[in-house]
Amino acid sequence: MTVLERLVELLGRHTGEDGLHRCAIAGVGLVRMSTPTLAMPTVYEPTLCLVAQGSKRVMLGSTAYVYDAAKYLIASVDLPVMGAVIEASHAKPYLCLALDLDMAELSDLALRHRVREPDRGTPSAGLALNTTTAELLDAAVRLVGLLDRPDDIEALAPLVKREILYRLLTGAGNAIVRQMARADSRLSQIARAIAWLRGHYTEPCRIDEVADIAGMSRSTFHAHFKAVTAMSPLEFRTQLRLQEARRLLVAEAMDAAGAGFRVGYESPSQFSRDYARIFGLPPAKDACRLRGAVELVSR
Numbered sequence: 001m002t003v004l005e006r007l008v009e010l011l012g013r014h015t016g017e018d019g020l021h022r023c024a025i026a027g028v029g030l031v032r033m034s035t036p037t038l039a040m041p042t043v044y045e046p047t048l049c050l051v052a053q054g055s056k057r058v059m060l061g062s063t064a065y066v067y068d069a070a071k072y073l074i075a076s077v078d079l080p081v082m083g084a085v086i087e088a089s090h091a092k093p094y095l096c097l098a099l100d101l102d103m104a105e106l107s108d109l110a111l112r113h114r115v116r117e118p119d120r121g122t123p124s125a126g127l128a129l130n131t132t133t134a135e136l137l138d139a140a141v142r143l144v145g146l147l148d149r150p151d152d153i154e155a156l157a158p159l160v161k162r163e164i165l166y167r168l169l170t171g172a173g174n175a176i177v178r179q180m181a182r183a184d185s186r187l188s189q190i191a192r193a194i195a196w197l198r199g200h201y202t203e204p205c206r207i208d209e210v211a212d213i214a215g216m217s218r219s220t221f222h223a224h225f226k227a228v229t230a231m232s233p234l235e236f237r238t239q240l241r242l243q244e245a246r247r248l249l250v251a252e253a254m255d256a257a258g259a260g261f262r263v264g265y266e267s268p269s270q271f272s273r274d275y276a277r278i279f280g281l282p283p284a285k286d287a288c289r290l291r292g293a294v295e296l297v298s299r
Helices: 003-015 103-112 134-148 150-170 175-181 186-199 207-214 218-229 233-251 256-262 268-279 283-298
Strands: 019-022 028-033 040-044 047-053 055-060 063-067 071-075 079-087 094-100 127-131
Touching: 003 019, 003 028, 003 047, 003 094, 003 134, 028 134, 040 233, 047 055, 047 134, 055 094, 063 071, 063 127, 079 233, 094 134, 103 150, 103 175, 134 150, 150 175, 175 186, 186 207, 186 218, 186 233, 207 218, 207 233, 218 233, 233 256, 233 268, 233 283, 256 268, 256 283, 268 283
Parallel strands: none
Antiparallel strands: 019 028, 028 094, 040 079, 047 071, 047 094, 055 063, 055 079, 071 127
8 A cells, every 4th residue: 555545544544425524634535525516615724635536726916826635725814715626436535634834833833943045026826736745745645544543642742743844845836835934025924914813804905904904015015915816905805705795694504794794794786796706696695506416515
C-alpha cells in the first residue's frame, strides 16, 4: 500500500458518511463527498486542504483553483469563495484532510527556522496551490493514523501538526505561508482588515476606517486588499452579506426582504439585484433550488 493509498483508507474509514467531520484531533477536519456538488458559498479561514482522492474547484472572484491528490490548497486569510466537488463517486468518494493553520505556531517556526524571502511590494493572493510532496503526505498519514490510537493523540498530534506546518513553511513555492508567519507583512495587515470586516459586515463602513485598521493609506490598502482577495473591500463585504443571506433563506426559511434587512441591506430591490448577480437567480428561486438539492441528497 502506497502512502497515498494509506491516506485514502484512513480518511474513508474515519468519515463513513458525506460531510465535514471534526475529529478527536483539534483543528483537523475530514471531508467526504460521494457525488459532485453544486457550487456553494463558504468562507475559507486559514487552512490547508490536502486531498487524497477526487478533486474540488474553488472560485475566488473570477479565478478558479482546482486541487486534487497532486496539489494542495492553502487559504492564508478569511475568504468568501464558491466551492464545488467536481470529481467524486460512491466507489471513489472525494476525501480531504483540512487542517486549521495555527498562526502562533507558524510564527514561532519562522523565528526558529529562518527562510530567506524577498520583500514583495504586493502580497500574494489569499489562495494558493502547491505540489503535494512525499514528506507532506507521510506526515498527514501519521496525523490521521492517530485516530486509531486515541491515547497517543494528546502527546503526538501537536508534534505532527508542527511538522506539517514546517513542511509548508520551508517548501518550495510557499511564499504565501512565509508571509502569513510575519506579523509585519502586507498579508498580515490585510488579514487584520478582513477580520474587522467579518465582524462588522452588516454595518455601514468607510474605506478610510478599514484602511486605518490595516495601517495603510487608502490607495495602498485598496490595491493590496484586491491582490489578496480578488475583490474590493466593498465587494468583499457584499459577498459576506449575501452568503449569510443565502443561509438564512435556506436553513431558516426566512423571506428575501427579511434576510436582506438582517445582513445590512436597506433596499430590498438592491438586495435582490446583488443576490441574482452573484448567485444567478433571485433569492426565492435560488432558495427553492437549494432546498430541493438538499432533499435529493438526503434521500
